[in-house]
Amino acid sequence: MKGPIISFLSILSFLSIILAETHTWYYTADWVEKNPDGSLINPDGIFPRPMIGFNDTWPLPTLRVKKGDRIQLYLTNGMNDRNTSLHFHGMFQPGSNQMDGPEMITQCPIPPGETFLYNFTVDQQVGSYWYHSHTSGQYGDGMRGVFIIEDDDFPYEYDEEVILTLNEHYHEFSDELKPKFLSRFNPTGAEPIPDNFLFNETRNNTWKVEPNKTYLLRIINTGRFVSQYLWMEDHDFTIVEIDGIYVEKNTTDLLYITVAQRYAVLITTKNETDKNYAFMNRVDIDMLDLIPDNLELNGTNHIIYNESLDKAEPYLIESIDDYFDDFWLKPLSKEKLLDDADYTITIDVQMDNLGDGVNYAFFNNVTYTMPKVPTLLTALSAGEHATNELVYGTNTNSFVLEKDEVIDIVMNNLDTGKHPFHLHGHVFQVIERHEAIDDDEDPVAYNASDHAEWPEYPMIRDTVYLQPQSYLVLRFKANNPGIWLFHCHIEWHLDQGLAIQLIEDPISMQNNETQQITDNHKQICEKVGVSVEGNAAGNSVNYLDLSGENIQHKRLPTGFTARGIVALVFSCIAGVLGLIAISIYGMQDINNVEERVARDLDVDLDEQYNEDGEISSNDIIRENSSTGNSSTQKH
Numbered sequence: 001m002k003g004p005i006i007s008f009l010s011i012l013s014f015l016s017i018i019l020a021e022t023h024t025w026y027y028t029a030d031w032v033e034k035n036p037d038g039s040l041i042n043p044d045g046i047f048p049r050p051m052i053g054f055n056d057t058w059p060l061p062t063l064r065v066k067k068g069d070r071i072q073l074y075l076t077n078g079m080n081d082r083n084t085s086l087h088f089h090g091m092f093q094p095g096s097n098q099m100d101g102p103e104m105i106t107q108c109p110i111p112p113g114e115t116f117l118y119n120f121t122v123d124q125q126v127g128s129y130w131y132h133s134h135t136s137g138q139y140g141d142g143m144r145g146v147f148i149i150e151d152d153d154f155p156y157e158y159d160e161e162v163i164l165t166l167n168e169h170y171h172e173f174s175d176e177l178k179p180k181f182l183s184r185f186n187p188t189g190a191e192p193i194p195d196n197f198l199f200n201e202t203r204n205n206t207w208k209v210e211p212n213k214t215y216l217l218r219i220i221n222t223g224r225f226v227s228q229y230l231w232m233e234d235h236d237f238t239i240v241e242i243d244g245i246y247v248e249k250n251t252t253d254l255l256y257i258t259v260a261q262r263y264a265v266l267i268t269t270k271n272e273t274d275k276n277y278a279f280m281n282r283v284d285i286d287m288l289d290l291i292p293d294n295l296e297l298n299g300t301n302h303i304i305y306n307e308s309l310d311k312a313e314p315y316l317i318e319s320i321d322d323y324f325d326d327f328w329l330k331p332l333s334k335e336k337l338l339d340d341a342d343y344t345i346t347i348d349v350q351m352d353n354l355g356d357g358v359n360y361a362f363f364n365n366v367t368y369t370m371p372k373v374p375t376l377l378t379a380l381s382a383g384e385h386a387t388n389e390l391v392y393g394t395n396t397n398s399f400v401l402e403k404d405e406v407i408d409i410v411m412n413n414l415d416t417g418k419h420p421f422h423l424h425g426h427v428f429q430v431i432e433r434h435e436a437i438d439d440d441e442d443p444v445a446y447n448a449s450d451h452a453e454w455p456e457y458p459m460i461r462d463t464v465y466l467q468p469q470s471y472l473v474l475r476f477k478a479n480n481p482g483i484w485l486f487h488c489h490i491e492w493h494l495d496q497g498l499a500i501q502l503i504e505d506p507i508s509m510q511n512n513e514t515q516q517i518t519d520n521h522k523q524i525c526e527k528v529g530v531s532v533e534g535n536a537a538g539n540s541v542n543y544l545d546l547s548g549e550n551i552q553h554k555r556l557p558t559g560f561t562a563r564g565i566v567a568l569v570f571s572c573i574a575g576v577l578g579l580i581a582i583s584i585y586g587m588q589d590i591n592n593v594e595e596r597v598a599r600d601l602d603v604d605l606d607e608q609y610n611e612d613g614e615i616s617s618n619d620i621i622r623e624n625s626s627t628g629n630s631s632t633q634k635h
C-alpha cells in the first residue's frame with residue numbers, strides 16, 4: 001500500500017505547485033500630489049497634502065493572492081531624499097527572512113533610485129493582512145496598503161467581501177513631526193495629536209449594501225498610533241478571523257481595534273430598504289495626551305440601503321466600555337495551549353528621559369538603537385558566534401532562541417499608556433492579560449507562582465494590546481528560523497526605541513541556502529554603504545569587539561529628572577526668545593511635575609503656550625489618561 005499513497009501525495013503536491021500562481025508587481029514609491037482626475041490628494045477633505053503612493057497613485061493598491069502563491073514585488077525607491085523598505089505585516093516568511101522588510105534588521109535600506117525584489121511564497125497563511133514601509137514614519141505618510149490571501153476553503157458562508165481600513169491622519173509630514181516629538185522640548189514624550197481619523201482613507205464614507213445579504217468585512221487598522229472603536233446602527237459584527245487566524249464565531253455590537261490588528265466579520269443586512277444606517281468609528285481618547293476642541297472624535301459613515309432616502313444621523317452610544325475583549329476568542333483550529341515555556345523573556349516597558357532630554361521608550365532600561373550592520377547579516381556572517389547575543393550589540397535588546405523551544409514573553413507595563421505589541425514571523429498565543437491599573441495606583445507585575453488559569457485554547461494573533469500599568473503573557477514556538485522584531489506598533493513608540501529582536505536558530509539559517517542574501521540585496525547594501533558582514537559595530541574581524549557600536553545617550557545624573565528637563569527647557573527658550581514656550585502637546589500629564597516646576601519658576605499655568613511662544617487660543621480638555629474618567633479641566 002505504501003507505493004500508491006506516496007505517488008498520490010506526490011501528485012497532490014505537484015498539483016498544488018502548478019496551481020500556485022506567481023504575482024509579479026513593479027512599483028515605484030514616491031510622493032503623489034494629484035488624483036487621476038487632476039484634483040489634489042486630500043485625504044480628510046480639508047487639507048490637501050502629498051502622500052507616498054505607488055506608481056503615481058494613492059491610496060496604494062489592494063494586493064490579492066491565494067494560499068500558496070508566490071509574490072515577486074519589485075520596489076523602486078522613487079523618493080530622492082530618503083531610504084525606504086517594505087514589510088508584509090503578518091507573513092511568516094519561512095526561509096525568506098531577508099524579505100521581511102524592517103531596515104537594519106533583516107535588510108539594508110533601499111536608497112533613492114534603487115530597486116529591491118521582495119520575493120517569497122505565502123505558504124499556508126490565509127486571511128487579512130497589510131503591507132507598509134518599515135522605514136520610520138513613512139507609512140503614516142501614506143505608504144500602506146491591504147494584502148489579502150484568499151482561501152478556497154473559507155470556513156464560513158458569505159455573499160460578498162468588502163474591505164475597510166481605519167487610520168489617523170496628520171496634516172504635517174512625518175519628518176516634520178518626528179524631530180518635534182523626539183525633542184527635549186517634548187520631555188514627556190507626548191505623541192503628536194492627529195488632525196483627523198480616516199475610514200477607507202477618507203471621511204464620511206458611504207457603503208452601498210443590498211438587502212438580505214451576508215458581507216465579509218475585512219477591517220484593518222493601518223494607522224500608526226491610535227486604536228479605534230467601531231459600531232453600527234442596528235447591525236452586528238460576527239467575528240470570524242483575527243490577524244489571519246480563523247476563530248469560532250462571536251457576535252458583538254462594539255469592536256476595539258488597535259493599529260495593525262485585523263478583524264474579519266460577517267454582517268448580515270436587513271430585508272427592508274426603507275432606511276439608511278450609520279456606521280460609526282471613534283478614536284480611543286485615552287491614548288491622546290490632549291484633545292483639541294476642533295478634533296472630531298467620532299466619524300459618521302453611512303450604510304446605504306436606498307439612495308433616494310436621506311443618510312442616517314450620527315448614531316451615538318452611551319458607553320464604549322463594553323467593547324469585545326479579544327482574549328476570549330477561540331481559534332477554529334482548536335490549537336491547544338502550548339507546553340510550558342523552555343525560555344521566558346521578561347521585559348519591563350518604561351518611558352523615560354535620557355541625558356539629551358529626549359523621552360525614550362525602554363525594555364529593561366535599553367532603548368532599541370539600530371546596529372551598523374543589519375542583524376540578519378550579522379547572524380549569517382558570525383559563524384559560531386551567531387548564538388552569542390553580544391555580537392548583535394549591547395543596545396539592540398537581542399535574545400537568541402533555540403530551535404523549537406517554547407518561548408514566553410512576559411511584559412510588565414510600568415507606563416500609564418496602552419501599547420499594541422506585534423511580533424514578526426510568528427503568531428502567538430495570548431495566555432494572560434491583566435486589566436488596566438489606574439494612574440493613581442502602582443503598576444502590577446506578572447507573578448509566575450500566582451497567575452490566572454490559562455485558557456485551554458488561547459486566542460492567537462500577531463498584534464495584541466497591553467493595558468496601562470499591567471501585564472501580558474504571550475507564548476509561541478520557535479519553529480521559524482529568522483531575525484524577528486517584536487515591537488510596539490505605535491510608530492512614535494518604535495521611534496522612541498520600544499523594540500526587541502529575537503534571533504531564532506541562527507546556525508540553521510547559516511546552513512540554509514534560501515536564507516543566504518540575494519545578489520540584489522548585496523547590491524542594495526553596497527549602494528547604501530552598509531556592510532554585508534560584521535557584528536553590530538561593523539567589525540567583521542573580531543565579532544566580540546563591539547567598540548564603535550551605536551549606543552543610547554547617557555542616563556541623566558541621579559536626581560535630575562523630568563523636572564530638571566522642564567526647567568532646562570523653560571530657561572533655554574526663555575533665553576532664546578525672551579518668552580516661555582512649551583510645545584502645545586508637550587507638557588501634559590507629567591504628574592505634578594509641571595505644577596511644581598511652574599511654581600518654582602513662577603509661571604502661570606492658566607495660560608497655554610504653543611511652540612512659537614504664542615498663547616494658544618484653543619481650549620484644551622485634559623484627559624485623565626488611561627482611566628477613561630473624563631476629569632476635564634478647561635483652561
Ligand code: CU1
Binds near residue numbers: 089
Ligand atoms: Cu509585522
Ligand code: CU1
Binds near residue numbers: 087089132260489
Ligand atoms: Cu506592521
Ligand code: CU1
Binds near residue numbers: 488
Ligand atoms: Cu507603545
Ligand code: CU1
Binds near residue numbers: 087134487
Ligand atoms: Cu514591525
